Amino acid sequence: MKKGIWILFCCLLCYLFTSAQYYIRGEVRNEHGVLLEGVKIRLKSKPQQVFTTGNTGAFGISLTKITDSLSLELDGYEKTCLPADSRQFNRLLLKTLPGTLKLYKNNRASIVSNARNNLFLPAPNQGESYSSLIENDFIHATEFPETGFSLNIDNAAYSNIRRFITNQMFVPEDAVRIEEMLNYFSLPIIRKSKSVHYSDSFNFSYQHTSNPWKAGHQLLFLQIEAPALSLDKVPPSNLVFLIDVSGSMDKPNRLPLLQSAFKMLVNTLRDCDTITIATYGGGVGIVLPPTGGAHKQSIKNVIDSLSAGGDTPGAGAIQLAYQLAKDKFIPGGNNRVILATDGDFNVGQSSEKELEELILRYQQTGIYLTCLGVGMGNYKDSKLESLSKKGNGNFAYLDQIREAEKVLVKEFTKTIFSVADDAAITVSFNPATVAEYRLIGFDNKKSALDDSNSVLEGGEIGSGHTITAIFEINPAKDSVSAVQQPLAVLDLRYKKPGSNDILHQTFHCEYQGLPIQSADSMYRFAASVAMFGSVLRKSKFTRDYQFEDVLTLARSGIRKNDVLQNEFGKLVEQAMFLYNPSKKKRK
Structure with missing residues (x-):
């Protein structure tokens, strides 16, 4: 009897030891110190399972060992295998490939x-931001x-x-x-x-x-x-409208102007085109899931339902928009995020350098970025210009409804198709x-x-x-x-x-x-x-x-x-x- 209890006790200890839970925590950055989102992580002990870093570059993975090896993979970066220890916070470095490095x-x-x-003398710009230029x-x-x-x-x-x-x-x-x-x-x-x-x-x-x-x-x-x-020869489009509905957009020449502009663009859509709409203002959300261009009235109804309020978490919104574009990516098609805002990002990554580093992660995905600026007084021209250039895209400013028609209707293929x-x-x-x-x-x-x-x-x-x-x-x-x-x-x-x-x-x-x-x-x-x-x-x-x-x-x-x-x-x-x-x- 005693021998049986002893064997049972040993088996229980073995079970507890082999099923012990450990937790590997850490973050992944590149050599510029930028936290990397969406890095694929595989454990050596669980090669079939794939984990990813969050939007702050952090990760947390449970395992049954104190230490393990992590395989890291992200487009534009060298595939790397690094040791990780559950007894400490792991700060991991992912090296940039030469083709991506030059973008920085x-x-x-x-x-x-x-x-x-040339002499540089900064000039006052009435609360708006512009890049300082040297002639x-x-x-x-x-x-x-x-x-x-x-x-x-x-x-x-x-x-x-x-x-x-x-x-x-x-x-x-x-x-x-x-x-x-x-x-x-x-x-x-x-x-x-x-x-x-x-x-x-x-x-x-x-x-x-x-x-x-x-x-x-x-x-x-x-x-x-x-x-x-001609429009009939343009490949199918996968467009993500990313619309700023924060409190600063609650003026006639901002959100209402953009609503009229996007409804005009919707009129040019073909049945083969797909539209997704995301908004940010007090939070980030999807207001229209991927919808075919044939459903024009449904798309317009969603656009009409938008209202302004809240702060401006622009960085998180951009990440969501690119993910939506990646989810419906059309090989050989026209894949593009259209960001419409006054550029007044005030939550999260908001400086020009931070936004540039954010957008660089997506430059080689085959997804283009069009920036549409609106508003006055707090309009951030420099931020939208930086985003459009780093995002392999273009940039326009809408000061009136005729300009919206010019950019999004009359010059649709020039603006939208590269x-x-x-x-x-x-x-x-x-x-x-x-x-x-x-x-x-x-x-x-x-x-x-x-x-x-x-x-x-x-x-x-x-x-x-x-x-x-x-x-x-x-x-x-x-x-x-x-x-x-x-x-x-x-x-x-x-x-x-x-x-x-x-x-x-x-x-x-x-x-x-x-x-x-x-x-x-x-x-x-x-x-x-x-x-x-x-x-x-x-x-x-x-x-x-x-x-x-x-x-x-x-x-x-x-x-x-x-x-x-x-x-x-x-x-x-x-x-x-x-x-x-x-x-x-x-x-």
């Missing part, structure tokens, strides 16, 4: 060699003949400037991004021009003219036209014809210039969009005798969506030196848009140029039947009276 560098809009010499300077072609700039379809700056001037408010200088002002008009290539180069992918055109604001200087206009796709990623241009000037050159716009953030490891950032190009860039040129003294020589050579590089292969196209610009009044009116209009931005920024290169000069140049280029161009003329006139009220009295 500060990115530039353009590459210029002496931008650091590009003249470069000596003999020393640095090559320069480059990023291509994208962002146009938020123009409608934001319009909002300030329409409300009789001075425009913050850092709110002025000239390349986005030119982008807003997507100026068409002049088809009859001898300078047009057609191809199966991107078309190219240029014009070399005199400079209307600087005698002796010249302008080089460059135009890149992306291939256009035909090229990481697109950038390298321009090599010929020192025999060019002594100095200056890229107008494409100004860099001060933080990017302060980073010696910063790289040229390629952008996303939407279907059928035309990008216009302008260089101011100080010609070489003997350039007249070198008229037949090349002016510049361009190298366009980009990737097709879903591919890592870099494609190239080469274009040549010949010396023309055409008087700008003899060029097509579109080039005079483009020059007036660039100069409007320069005068608003109080550029040192246009100190002698006034709003009246901009208006005269604009009127010589505005096409009578173009609504947007005529609106621009009126905007310049409003700015002239706003910044110089005495002229209004004389009138």
Whole structure:
């Protein structure tokens, strides 16, 4: 009897020992100290079970051993196996793959060699936030003949400037991004021009003219036209609307404007498209599960039901939106998160750097990000700009319902469907014809210039969009005798969506030196848009140029039947009276 009890007691001890529960706790970060969400974890003792880190990068796993080995896996990072001990908090490091590591560098809009010499003076911006920009300077072609700039379809700056001037408010200088002002008009290539180069992918055109604001200087206009796709040829879309319904959105030009905008977008949906709607404000939630484009009224009813209130947990909302997009990911399709907000994130990760690091985790997932900004007073332009660029996407500002219609209906395929990623241009000037050159716009953030490891950032190009860039040129003294020589050579590089292969196209610009009044009116209009931005920024290169000069140049280029161009003329006139009220009295 005693022997039987002893055997039973030993068996019980063995059972208790083998079934003892231990708990491994810890967190996973990368080498930048960023906590990593969604890391897949497998225990060596339980290889069939998969655990994941939470949205703070933390994990907790129960097991029957004091120690174990953990296998860590996350897209964009090296697969790693590390020991873990249940007797301590485990801080684990996941190393970034080279392709992901480069994304953490500060990115530039353009590459210029002496931008650091410019003086930086921060300007007040009335409670709104804008990235501090350093204007590009003249470069000596003999020393640095090559320069480059990023291509994208962002146009938020123009409608934001319009909002300030329409409300009789001075425009913050850092709110002025000239390349986005030119982008807003997507100026068409002049088809009859001898300078047009057609191809199966991107078309190219240029014009070399005199400079209307600087005698002796010249302008080089460059135009890149992306291939256009009709809506019926656009692959099925998997769209996640992420709508800010926090307390700051409770104004007519915020949530109600976005509701009208999204309902217009819903009208363009096809049966093959899928829509999911998530909101954040006081919390994060899904208000519409994945729904086909055929159910338009159901989608609109959900949009109409939204109301504003609560704080702004933007970081958690972005994580949810990307997860929703991943759940319904369409291989070869158009997978995109559309974030609509005033950008006033005030809960969780809210600084620009934190938000950039958050969005970088998703950049290589094949999911694009479109940011739609609204509001005034607390509008955070800098945050939305950073998110869209790091999220491999685009950025627009909606100041009125007509702008919402332009962005989401009339230019739907340009805004929503990408035909090229990481697109950038390298321009090599010929020192025999060019002594100095200056890229107008494409100004860099001060933080990017302060980073010696910063790289040229390629952008996303939407279907059928035309990008216009302008260089101011100080010609070489003997350039007249070198008229037949090349002016510049361009190298366009980009990737097709879903591919890592870099494609190239080469274009040549010949010396023309055409008087700008003899060029097509579109080039005079483009020059007036660039100069409007320069005068608003109080550029040192246009100190002698006034709003009246901009208006005269604009009127010589505005096409009578173009609504947007005529609106621009009126905007310049409003700015002239706003910044110089005495002229209004004389009138």
